[in-house]
Amino acid sequence: MARTQVNALIDGLIASYKETAETVSQLSNEQLDTQVPGFGGRTAPLRGSIYSPVWQSKEHAIHVTKILQVTHSPAAQPTEAQAILAEMGQAMGQFIGLLARLSDEDLDRTFEDQTPRKVAEHVRNTIVGARTRALPVLEGKATGA
Numbered sequence: 001m002a003r004t005q006v007n008a009l010i011d012g013l014i015a016s017y018k019e020t021a022e023t024v025s026q027l028s029n030e031q032l033d034t035q036v037p038g039f040g041g042r043t044a045p046l047r048g049s050i051y052s053p054v055w056q057s058k059e060h061a062i063h064v065t066k067i068l069q070v071t072h073s074p075a076a077q078p079t080e081a082q083a084i085l086a087e088m089g090q091a092m093g094q095f096i097g098l099l100a101r102l103s104d105e106d107l108d109r110t111f112e113d114q115t116p117r118k119v120a121e122h123v124r125n126t127i128v129g130a131r132t133r134a135l136p137v138l139e140g141k142a143t144g145a
Contacts (some may be wrong), residue, residue, distance in 0.1 A: 021100035024050055088127075095123060 031046065038044035068076040078086065099120060107117040136142045 017096075017100075020053075025101055092123075092127075095120075 027046070027050075032050065034046045035043040036046045036049060038048065065076070067073075075082070099116070102116060107120075108115050
């Protein structure tokens, strides 16, 4: 199953998010009330432009699902592993969103012998561990217990 183009799309989405997070994370609550050009030439509070990717992502996740269903794509009926991967993506999105509001100085704040940096590394290692355990199964080298 080729995934080069899918991975490029995901990389582009993540890059756009990171660039936007760099800017948006610096805005104050008051600045969100600033009137900016909106859709259709109307002015609207900046807040709406910031919310737009939230509902667009949700709306179009449903839209893409419909496209897959109507065109009878195998992806319309995900396997259990694919469903778990979708949940992982949503959870990672939430975690990355939390990290996006931090500054570098926040990464080493310590409480109960933990830091945000250590926790993020733990989450990353958990993801790597899942892949590491899955590869031998895909390669037919799993021994089982």
